[in-house]
Amino acid sequence: MKTKDLKFNSKLVHSGHFKDKFNSVSVPIYQTSTFAFENADHGAACFAGECKDYIYTRLGNPTINALENCIAELENGFGGIATASGMGAVTTVYMAILEQGAHIICSDAVYGPSRTVLETLFAKFGVEVSIVDSTNIENIKAAIRSNTKMIFVETPANPTIKLTDLKACSELAKKHNIILTVDNTFSSPYLQKPLDLGADIVVHSLTKFLNGHADIVGGIIVTATEELFKKIKPVMTNMGPNIDPHQAYMVYRGIKTLAVRMEKAQSNAMKIAEFLEAHPKIEWILYPGLKSHPQHELAKKQMSGFGSMMSFGVKGGYEAGKKMINNVQLATLAVSLGGVETLIQHPASMTHSKVSAEGKISAGITDDLVRFSVGIEDVDDLIADLKQALAKV
Numbered sequence: 001m002k003t004k005d006l007k008f009n010s011k012l013v014h015s016g017h018f019k020d021k022f023n024s025v026s027v028p029i030y031q032t033s034t035f036a037f038e039n040a041d042h043g044a045a046c047f048a049g050e051c052k053d054y055i056y057t058r059l060g061n062p063t064i065n066a067l068e069n070c071i072a073e074l075e076n077g078f079g080g081i082a083t084a085s086g087m088g089a090v091t092t093v094y095m096a097i098l099e100q101g102a103h104i105i106c107s108d109a110v111y112g113p114s115r116t117v118l119e120t121l122f123a124k125f126g127v128e129v130s131i132v133d134s135t136n137i138e139n140i141k142a143a144i145r146s147n148t149k150m151i152f153v154e155t156p157a158n159p160t161i162k163l164t165d166l167k168a169c170s171e172l173a174k175k176h177n178i179i180l181t182v183d184n185t186f187s188s189p190y191l192q193k194p195l196d197l198g199a200d201i202v203v204h205s206l207t208k209f210l211n212g213h214a215d216i217v218g219g220i221i222v223t224a225t226e227e228l229f230k231k232i233k234p235v236m237t238n239m240g241p242n243i244d245p246h247q248a249y250m251v252y253r254g255i256k257t258l259a260v261r262m263e264k265a266q267s268n269a270m271k272i273a274e275f276l277e278a279h280p281k282i283e284w285i286l287y288p289g290l291k292s293h294p295q296h297e298l299a300k301k302q303m304s305g306f307g308s309m310m311s312f313g314v315k316g317g318y319e320a321g322k323k324m325i326n327n328v329q330l331a332t333l334a335v336s337l338g339g340v341e342t343l344i345q346h347p348a349s350m351t352h353s354k355v356s357a358e359g360k361i362s363a364g365i366t367d368d369l370v371r372f373s374v375g376i377e378d379v380d381d382l383i384a385d386l387k388q389a390l391a392k393v
């Protein structure tokens with residue numbers, strides 16, 4: 001059966017699976033660095049690209065391929081390139097598409113290091129960077145130069161929960177022959193498919209929703225076309241940020257329950273967002289599912305659900321927020337997100353502490369911003385926990 005023709009939830013369970021010698025129901029972990037050749041001619045043929053057999057795990061591995069094929073199908077892309085981390089995926093795309101003298105437009109609301117690496121490392125190699133507020137497409141349009149090679153956005157963005165209109169953005173990019181890369185980590189393909197909306201490349205931190213169990217770090221790149229795949233794949237295999245077969249197995253296993261995890265987490269998130277919005281000690285809250293979110297309509301248009309990520313500010317600013325964070329008991333104080341357990345953190349002093357002060361202000365990462373990743377616990381327990389923590393503020 002062709003898994004490509006299945007509906008999404010069936011793809012989650014079956015995509016990427018292949019029949020092996022033992023008819024394994026679960027794709028095994030091929031924990032091997034290298035693969036033997038039948039003879040010298042076979043080895044030469046493998047290297048010449050005349051046969052599809054495996055050579056060496058940095059170049060390809062059956063467990064890793066299962067994961068790559070699975071996510072490529074989930075995103076409706078041509079192919080997947082798995083990496084050791086989400087940042088491995090982001091920087092591999094930057095390396096493959098950018099060159100000395102090239103210009104990139106990056107949304108101001110992205111994962112901290114995705115921006116920092118452009119402003120420091122890539123700037124060192126002569127890449128020009130414009131950081132813009134991508135919630136307004138006009139800002140992207142105004143930043144386009146003759147040497148613009150890529151637009152990089154993340155939606156919803158970490159940690160400001162700002163959205164970028166992917167359809168408008170991809171139309172603009174196509175008109176100017178610019179590659180549009182979207183970090184789809186916060187939505188996962190369950191809620192949003194950027195390639196269907198016209199993007200060229202999708203990246204994920206597999207560490208988050210796709211794996212979903214806070215037990216590995218990983219990343220992936222999915223390209224819309226074969227041409228882009230062929231451009232990026234050798235950059236990954238030559239630079240070497242490949243995923244490990246065991247890591248790949250863990251993510252592949254996690255993906256099978258993505259739909260049920262997402263449904264539970266976002267239903268919890270909606271109830272928690274409503275609870276927080278009505279709470280007298282909450283100054284503000286941003287959750288795409290709330291009517292008060294300035295881009296609620298866009299979220300309804302380009303996402304099939306609102307996810308489980310939210311940000312809020314406690315009345316009394318950072319000190320009050322800190323008190324709350326220190327008093328939650330069920331939610332864990334930790335960075336990362338998208339797992340079965342609920343996590344809470346303070347971006348200004350943690351994940352985004354390396355973004356400059358002006359950068360944080362312009363991106364909307366205020367000192368009072370608390371980021372909340374809702375898990376799949378019983379929502380009554382989560383609300384009771386927030387209630388008691390807020391009572392201590």
Ligand SMILES: *Cc1c(COP(=O)(O)O)cnc(C)c1O
Pocket residue numbers: 085086087088111114154158183185186204205206207208217218219336
């Ligand atoms: C975590 C994260 C990354 C980086 O992923 P790692 O797996 O930690 O390298 C990139 N983008 C977003 C949106 C993230 O949340």
